[in-house]
Amino acid sequence: MMDALGFLAISFSDPYLLFLTAVGTLAGIYVGAVPGLSVTMAASILISFTFSWGVNEALALIAGVYVGGVYGGSRTAILLNIPGAPSAIATALDGYPLAKKGLAGEAIGLSTVMSVMGGLIGVIALAIAAPAISDLALMFNSRDYLLLGLIGILLVGTLSGESFAKGAFCGALGVLIGMIGLDPMTAQGRFTFGSINLMGGVPYVVAMIGFFGVGEALYQLEHVGKARIKQKVSRIIPSWQDVKKYLKIGLRASGIGTIIGALPGTGGDIAALLAYDDAKRSTKNPEVPFGEGAKEGLIAPEAANNAAVGGAFVPMLTLGIPGDAVTAIIIGALFIHGLQPGPLLLVNTPHLFWFIVGNLALANLFLLIFGLTGIKVFTKIVECPRAILIPLIVILSALGAFAIQNNPIHIYWTLAFGVVGYFLKKYGFQVGPIILGVILGPMMDANYRRAMIGARGDVSDFLLDFVTNPISLVLSIGLVLLLLSQTPVLAWIQQRISGENS
Amino acid sequence: MKVEQGPRPGEIVFSVCLLAFSGWALWQSYAISGLESLFGPGVFPMLASAVMVLSGLSILGRTLKERRGQSDNPSSVFAYLFPIRLIVFAPMMVAFAAAMPWIGFFPSAALFILASIAFLWRRNLIWTLAITALSVVAIYVIFRLVFQVVLPSGVLWS
Numbered sequence: 285m286m287d288a289l290g291f292l293a294i295s296f297s298d299p300y301l302l303f304l305t306a307v308g309t310l311a312g313i314y315v316g317a318v319p320g321l322s323v324t325m326a327a328s329i330l331i332s333f334t335f336s337w338g339v340n341e342a343l344a345l346i347a348g349v350y351v352g353g354v355y356g357g358s359r360t361a362i363l364l365n366i367p368g369a370p371s372a373i374a375t376a377l378d379g380y381p382l383a384k385k386g387l388a389g390e391a392i393g394l395s396t397v398m399s400v401m402g403g404l405i406g407v408i409a410l411a412i413a414a415p416a417i418s419d420l421a422l423m424f425n426s427r428d429y430l431l432l433g434l435i436g437i438l439l440v441g442t443l444s445g446e447s448f449a450k451g452a453f454c455g456a457l458g459v460l461i462g463m464i465g466l467d468p469m470t471a472q473g474r475f476t477f478g479s480i481n482l483m484g485g486v487p488y489v490v491a492m493i494g495f496f497g498v499g500e501a502l503y504q505l506e507h508v509g510k511a512r513i514k515q516k517v518s519r520i521i522p523s524w525q526d527v528k529k530y531l532k533i534g535l536r537a538s539g540i541g542t543i544i545g546a547l548p549g550t551g552g553d554i555a556a557l558l559a560y561d562d563a564k565r566s567t568k569n570p571e572v573p574f575g576e577g578a579k580e581g582l583i584a585p586e587a588a589n590n591a592a593v594g595g596a597f598v599p600m601l602t603l604g605i606p607g608d609a610v611t612a613i614i615i616g617a618l619f620i621h622g623l624q625p626g627p628l629l630l631v632n633t634p635h636l637f638w639f640i641v642g643n644l645a646l647a648n649l650f651l652l653i654f655g656l657t658g659i660k661v662f663t664k665i666v667e668c669p670r671a672i673l674i675p676l677i678v679i680l681s682a683l684g685a686f687a688i689q690n691n692p693i694h695i696y697w698t699l700a701f702g703v704v705g706y707f708l709k710k711y712g713f714q715v716g717p718i719i720l721g722v723i724l725g726p727m728m729d730a731n732y733r734r735a736m737i738g739a740r741g742d743v744s745d746f747l748l749d750f751v752t753n754p755i756s757l758v759l760s761i762g763l764v765l766l767l768l769s770q771t772p773v774l775a776w777i778q779q780r781i782s783g784e785n786s
Numbered sequence: 787m788k789v790e791q792g793p794r795p796g797e798i799v800f801s802v803c804l805l806a807f808s809g810w811a812l813w814q815s816y817a818i819s820g821l822e823s824l825f826g827p828g829v830f831p832m833l834a835s836a837v838m839v840l841s842g843l844s845i846l847g848r849t850l851k852e853r854r855g856q857s858d859n860p861s862s863v864f865a866y867l868f869p870i871r872l873i874v875f876a877p878m879m880v881a882f883a884a885a886m887p888w889i890g891f892f893p894s895a896a897l898f899i900l901a902s903i904a905f906l907w908r909r910n911l912i913w914t915l916a917i918t919a920l921s922v923v924a925i926y927v928i929f930r931l932v933f934q935v936v937l938p939s940g941v942l943w944s
Contacts (some may be wrong), residue, residue, distance in 0.1 A: 353856075391909070400867075447848070448889060449841040449844040449848070450841070450845060451843045452837055452840075452841040453804070453837075453838055453841040453845065454810075454835075455833065456834045456837035456838045456841065457834075457838060458834070458835045459830075459831075459834040460811055460831060460838070462829045463830065463834070467827035469827065470826075470827050472818065472819065472827045474818050474827055474831060475814060475818075475831070498879075502872060502875070502876065505869065505872055505906075506871070506872040507870055507873055508871060508906050546843075649836070666934055669907065670902060670906075671906035671907035672907065672917055672921075674902070674906065675898060675899045675902040675903055675906070676873075676899070676921055678882070679877055679882075679895050679898065679899065679921075679925065680900070681884075682882070682883065682895075682936065683891075683925070683929055683937070685934075686891075686937065686938075687929075687935045690936060692886065692938060695883050695886070696883055698880060699880065699883055705874070707800070707867070708871075710794065710866070710867060711794055711797055711800050711801075712794065721834075724801075725830075725834070728830070729830040730829075732825075732829075732830050732833075733825040733830070736824050736825040737825050741823060741824045741825060743824065746824075758921055776855060
């Protein structure tokens, strides 16, 4: 126990590690906030140039960027209505309406405090419940991952779009984009049209930068001449009453975030959307309706996406399965440093496990400091005229797309995705489900096929498995209810039940 | 993320295009491995494109219902989709991407930033030049020096 505490304190006691964590967190906030720059991209670039560093130093910087980046996306979501990262998609739904009411400072302050709370809860969960949560995740089989992916995409579709059909269309389109390239099981080309460039697939960061960066830049061209909405950022430190009032919903969202984060493949983005949905359902009488600036709708996704960071480390450190894209990159970093993430990591290198726990906690403390300060500088960047910002977004998008694999073709793809995103936006489609589809599509495809192979290709066996396994049954019911909620059937049943009762 | 509200000229044509694309995607997905096995590489793409076809039909149906009796003239559709700024800016963007392998990332980025700020902002040249120079230097320091991203230097100079 004393050993664990000693390892835990390493990052707090070493000034250089303190410095690296602080720099990482601050840089992460800006990386997360600028649309087109992603934490995944920053983490992958950081790995290439921290290669020669010690493992603690490299991890301190990357963990800082990770924690800061997940939070940073919320700032542009609140101030500009552009989520800096997919995990901030749900934040924009209520954060931006709050900013429009002149409550941007309050929204940022509240989201910072709740993010830190969520982050620390995630870290505590990582430290205490890691074995238990990973046991639960172990019980999930391929069907369950398929169901989770479907629920995730449909949730984004129902939450962010103007109609369910448009959300479902975009989600499916994203899945299709994710399928491009050589099939990992049979090496057969899918939608490659004989092009070598398409055989490697479309990196989802390229799609994300295209749809969110270039697409948004083109869409914003119309508004160049208009005066920028100056968001008044006044009071940043939230009132104690507000924190106390929303503590319960923050705790609840942190719990959801930790569990969703711990499921392999599902990270902060799904956690944030599920927590938003949960807050919407569980808040009976919000002061302001959801979507028009409900503080509950701001707090839930923010607490959840930061809690998911701690959660995402659980399967990564205990099973060697990444919880999300960034932890997948961190696994790569550990391999580079000669470490083997998996069940033996905790046994052979307990110091590393406790160091990560301590460092994540430290990054969250820095998040509190940087989150509640420096907003004036941040808003100055945000107040930059669109005429200057738009060309810069295009340049940064091109740079980000190129940096993934040093492939110039990715720049053209990014521009093409941007043009498609522009037309979709013009006709009321949301691009969020597309991105989630691209990220989750390959995972869902692999799990669908594993489940089908498990059922020996027999459709009735395959379907039966969904209702005979308890975990699959719960998830299947969740999916069916989600689909029913989009049709008049559920309302009709509710009406009948209430009619019979009265 | 904002979505366009109010009447959207050309919405019916757009919905038809989406449906046609979905149908083509379904056909392409079928061409991958057919229906020989239920765990072949083409099955999941077929499921995804089938969802696109179904939701595309639903979107078209709804659009037709909402816009019954309304007709768009081609000029309003064009004005809605292609405002003048887009017509000028989009080709500049493509020119930037096309010129990059030839003249290098930084020269093409500088020209693109200069041209687009001059077109979109319309302030005096000194300011435009100063902002361009500042942006390019900042990008160089952050990405080339700190992150050490290797960017195309241009085949014309090598």
